[in-house]
Amino acid sequence: MTRSRWAAVSYLVLVFGSGTLVGAVGQRLYMTTTSVTASAIPKTPAQARKDFLTRMQKRVNATDDQVAKVNAVLDEAKQKYSELDQQNKPLRDKIDQERIAAVLAVLNPEQQKLYVAWRAEVKAKREQEAKARAQAEQAQSGPVAPPQTH
Numbered sequence: 001m002t003r004s005r006w007a008a009v010s011y012l013v014l015v016f017g018s019g020t021l022v023g024a025v026g027q028r029l030y031m032t033t034t035s036v037t038a039s040a041i042p043k044t045p046a047q048a049r050k051d052f053l054t055r056m057q058k059r060v061n062a063t064d065d066q067v068a069k070v071n072a073v074l075d076e077a078k079q080k081y082s083e084l085d086q087q088n089k090p091l092r093d094k095i096d097q098e099r100i101a102a103v104l105a106v107l108n109p110e111q112q113k114l115y116v117a118w119r120a121e122v123k124a125k126r127e128q129e130a131k132a133r134a135q136a137e138q139a140q141s142g143p144v145a146p147p148q149t150h
Contacts, residue, residue, distance in 0.1 A: 044137050049074060 043051070049071075056062045056070060100119070104112050 044133075046137055 052074075053067050053071060057067055062070065104115065107115055
């Protein structure tokens with residue numbers, strides 16, 4: 001090959017190599033940024049309510065009296081949701097039992113044992129997380145007071 005061909009091939013390799021390097025660095029930077037953003041800690045219901053009431057004051061210029069009344073409306077809705085959940089619990093439990101029985105029917109006896117053990121682990125973990133959430137929420141709040149204006 002002539003010298004000009006070697007130079008052209010060298011430039012092409014250099015351009016494609018630098019493009020690959022820039023792409024890899026950009027991908028790494030993008031993945032680091034998005035994973036940090038995605039791992040944000042979710043708000044507790046008490047924090048979400050406080051933020052909502054604060055935004056009500058700022059965005060719609062709600063008075064302290066209005067905010068207190070909205071807080072009472074939120075309490076009433078929460079109570080109604082809780083009652084609805086309790087009413088539907090037997091139906092949900094029945095559907096869960098049917099689902100579990102159907103899954104077990106598909107598995108062989110060895111797999112059934114593993115599945116039952118796995119379900120027990122998941123149930124214990126959920127109960128532990130629910131207990132921790134309840135303790136954290138109770139520690140952070142009590143009754144939710146409307147935000148104070150300055």
